[in-house]
Amino acid sequence: MAERKALVVDDEFHIVQVVAIKLRNNGFEVFTADNGSQAYQLACEHHPDVIITDYQMPAMTGLELIEKLRQNPSTADTPVLLLTARGFAVDPQQKETLRVAACLSKPFSPREVLHCVEEVLAQRAGV
Amino acid sequence: MGLWAGTTVLLAAAGGLCIFFPGTAAVGCLWPAAVLAAVLLGRSLWKLLKNPEILIRTEQTVDSVPLQNRDAEYRGEQEQIRKENSQLRLELQLLRRQHAWGQAVLESIRDAVLVVNEQDQVLFANPAARELLNLDSGGQPQELPDGPEPAGRLREKIQRCRNGRIRHVRHELTMDVQGQQRIFEAVLSCLDEWGTTRGGVVAVLHDISREREISQMKNEFVSHVSHELKTPLASINAYAEMLVDGEAKEPEMIRQFCSIIQSQALRLNRLIEDILNISRIESGLIKVNRSCQSMALIVRDAVEMIRSYAQEKNITVRAPAPILYDQVYVDRDMMSQAVINLLSNAVKYTPAGGTITVGLEVNEADGRLTVSVSDTGVGIPPEELGRVFEKFYRVQANNHMAKGTGLGLNLVKQIVETVHGGRVFVSSVVGQGSTFGFELPLAMTGCAAVSAGSLS
Structure with missing residues (x-):
């Protein structure tokens, strides 16, 4: 079985690192980015199975990144998890329109992130 | 007197009836009265003929006494009316004044x-x-x-x-x-x-536009602060959990995780301190420990603290040369915080490879000292330059460069101007860089000289 690929995006280096280590320790190949544009390029290049992105990032927010991903056929269906310190600010309708798989509030638990990623991928495999 | 005359007339009339109609039935019962009336009438006429002045006196009695009374009455009434009139005039004047006052209030x-x-x-x-x-x-x-x-x-x-x-x-x-x-x-x-x-x-x-603006600023502040607080907290929580779960296998990784937890805890503390300091300064509750300090030493320490952060971005920091007399009467910790905030801001908004130059000038003639931090950063559009020291204000065009609460420069302003009576300033050219700084009065007397030689 090919290694599962994940893309982690956050402008906070420590957050990217901790999520990446957790996923790598659990069998994922992990790509990292510290901004939306870089993340979009990596997503188009490596076609990750799942993307974990921060919501509030300079230049391009997490939601703007997802919007861009949805417009590209090669990344339109990639499940995305949104990490946010502003869980309340994500509009449910926007969340549905952009097909955000899950929202995780900061401070988050790496265990919870892994669990969520596994669940999303299992659902996709089931489909 | 009137009653007596009336009775006399009645009786005389009755007597007269008896004299002229002697045959009637009434005559039998009225004739004694007629006699009596005739007698009385006779007496009265006799009296009147004897003293005709009575008539004149009586007329006078009837008319002159009420006239005098009426005159007094009129005078009293007149006085009363005069008093009431004067009272009404006063009340009218008061009402006019009250009306004019009310009008002035409403107009103002x-x-x-x-x-x-x-x-x-x-x-x-x-x-x-x-x-x-x-x-x-x-x-x-x-x-x-x-x-x-x-x-x-x-x-x-x-x-x-x-x-x-x-x-x-x-x-x-x-x-x-x-x-x-x-x-x-x-x-x-x-x-x-x-x-x-x-x-x-x-x-x-x-x-209520201003109230709305403040309310919106408060909401944005809560949102910014919650994000800023949660970011280091997220790191602390995540790395602690990783250690508990044994995800850090090698000792070096364990050490690195512990170090991240510590640095993030410090970052959290700094942020909370910033928020509290602004709040304390604004409410006037902050305790200021003033003493004579060398500004060059404060600047040197601040530059040292920021240097590693600048190196991460490959930014050169040029510190000022030591100067002889740079004594200021300040709260050292607060002033140090102000310089650090200016420096970290410069690092944040200067692209990799840039330069930050810290200046320190003394104008002994004016008795003032100037600290400036110039960068080769992105600069600030002129229309936003006037607002950069406002609380929670962030330059929209540079938002993408770094995260922040918009508190750092406001804290500098509060420390310099509110606490130390100085003045902050800023100048900038978009694409070339910015200079932030402040002026402080030099400590004139009572300060022991701090050796400039200690600056190495």
Whole structure:
């Protein structure tokens, strides 16, 4: 079985690192980015199975990144998890329109992130 | 006297009847009375003929005594009327003064005050109301116009208030004032005219734009701060959990995780301190420990603290050369915080490979010292330059460069200006860089000299 690929995006280096280590320790190949544009390029290049992105990032927010991903056929269906310190600010309708798989509030638990990623991928495999 | 004369006349009349009609039945019972009357009448006539002045005196008695009384009465009444008149004049004067005072109050207040009758005719509008609703001043009663204009929208609310017989009601109206959108709170009250409402309505419009702006700033602040607080907290929580779960296998990784937890805890602490310091300075509750300090030493320490952060971005920091007399009477920790904030801001908004130059100048003639931090960063658009020291304000164009709460520069301003009586300044050219700095008065006397030689 090919290694599962994940893309982690956050402008906070420590957050990217901790999520990446957790996923790598659990069998994922992990790509990292510290901004939306870089993340979009990596997503188009490596076609990750799942993307974990921060919501509030300079230049391009997490939601703007997802919007861009949805417009590209090669990344339109990639499940995305949104990490946010502003869980309340994500509009449910926007969340549905952009097909955000899950929202995780900061401070988050790496265990919870892994669990969520596994669940999303299992659902996709089931489909 | 009158009764006596009347009786005499009656009796005389009866006596007369008896004399002229002696044959009648009445004669039998009345004749003694006739005799008596004749006697009395005779006596009276005799008296009158003897003393004719009685008649004159009697006439005088009847008329002169009441006249004197009436005169006194009139004089009393006149006096009373004069008093009442004077009282009324005073009251009228007082009422006029009160009316003029009330009018002056209504004319002076910034809130727009408007009174309309049941036909929506303006009975009163103070200058603020006239200006806001574009009403004519004076002249004939003017009807509030209909339509989408502010006055028209207000009229609609007034009609609703009147029709619903609502005692007081609040509405929010957005109006255009000198080309700017302003939000007004309109409080409408049905006019209580001697206990009844006849359709008149009083409207008071208060500009709440500033309150709204502050409220929005507060919300943004809470949102920013919660994000800023949660970010280091997220790291602390995540790395601690990783250690608990044994995800860090090698000792080096364990050490690195512990180090991240520690640095993030410090970052959290700094942020909380910033917020608390601003709040303390603003409320005047901060304890200021002033002492004579060398500004060069404060700047040197601050540069050392920021140097590793600058190196991460490959930014060169040029520190100022030591100078001889740079004594300032300041709270060292606070002043150090101000310099660090200027330096970290410069690092944040300077692209990799840039340079930060710290300047320190003393003008002994003016008794002032100037600290400046110049960078080769992105710069600030001129239209935003005036707002950079405002609390929570972040330059929109540079938002993408770094995260922040917009508190750092405000804290510098509070420390320099509110606490130490100095002055902050900024200049910038977009694409070339910015210079932030402050001026402080030099400590003139009572300060032990700090050796400039200790600066190495």
